[in-house]
Amino acid sequence: MRRSPLLLGLPLVGILLAGALKLYMSWAESQPVTLRQDLPQLEAALADSHWVSPGLAPANSTRRALYMVSFRSCPWCVAYEKAEFPSLQKAGIDTRVILLARRDQNGQPRSNPAERATVAQLWRTRDWGLYERWTAIPADAWAGSGQVPPSAEIDPARRDAVEASRAAVDRLSGLLKSNGVELHYPALIYHAADGRWRAFIGYDEKAARVIRADLGVG
Numbered sequence: 001m002r003r004s005p006l007l008l009g010l011p012l013v014g015i016l017l018a019g020a021l022k023l024y025m026s027w028a029e030s031q032p033v034t035l036r037q038d039l040p041q042l043e044a045a046l047a048d049s050h051w052v053s054p055g056l057a058p059a060n061s062t063r064r065a066l067y068m069v070s071f072r073s074c075p076w077c078v079a080y081e082k083a084e085f086p087s088l089q090k091a092g093i094d095t096r097v098i099l100l101a102r103r104d105q106n107g108q109p110r111s112n113p114a115e116r117a118t119v120a121q122l123w124r125t126r127d128w129g130l131y132e133r134w135t136a137i138p139a140d141a142w143a144g145s146g147q148v149p150p151s152a153e154i155d156p157a158r159r160d161a162v163e164a165s166r167a168a169v170d171r172l173s174g175l176l177k178s179n180g181v182e183l184h185y186p187a188l189i190y191h192a193a194d195g196r197w198r199a200f201i202g203y204d205e206k207a208a209r210v211i212r213a214d215l216g217v218g
Helices: 005-029 039-047 075-090 113-125 128-135 139-144 156-177 205-214
Strands: 033-035 065-070 094-099 187-191 197-201
Touching (some): 075 094, 113 156
Antiparallel strands (some): 187 197
């Protein structure tokens, strides 16, 4: 019995649809998310987050700025910074880094005393030079570098600064979640040239190109 040409073509249609879906999913995963909820609260949370930056844009402006939420040993944060910060900074984009020393998890430490001391100092002083010195050497070599700021283990003010950095990231996490975005690292948040607030989680070369275009960087 001869099969209908329509039935014979169904497997091919299925293959084409599956391929198209795969391409779409790949494209969607590389697209920053446009944030639409709680934008005044988001702007306030970013302003209060004690970010550090090279100072390429006015501190009270979110235009021409990209915020990166990070912790020191985050591999994808380091990769994004090395690949993208130079071209962004050359174009006048203020790269604003929001750092935290992560809380322990299931009784296991996820930061060390040197990292907590440095996060506390950055929260208190917003010293870009200190950040550059910290990130210029391997994370595990910092403790023995002779450049670690005073301890945050015994100084209540510095200990409070570490907790404030964590609370700031918690606040940002909640605001991103209201926009359907789960905060992981790096979390990249920026005000696009067309006025939209956008966010992307992780490091993806395709997304990095989109971010540059959104910020007007050629």
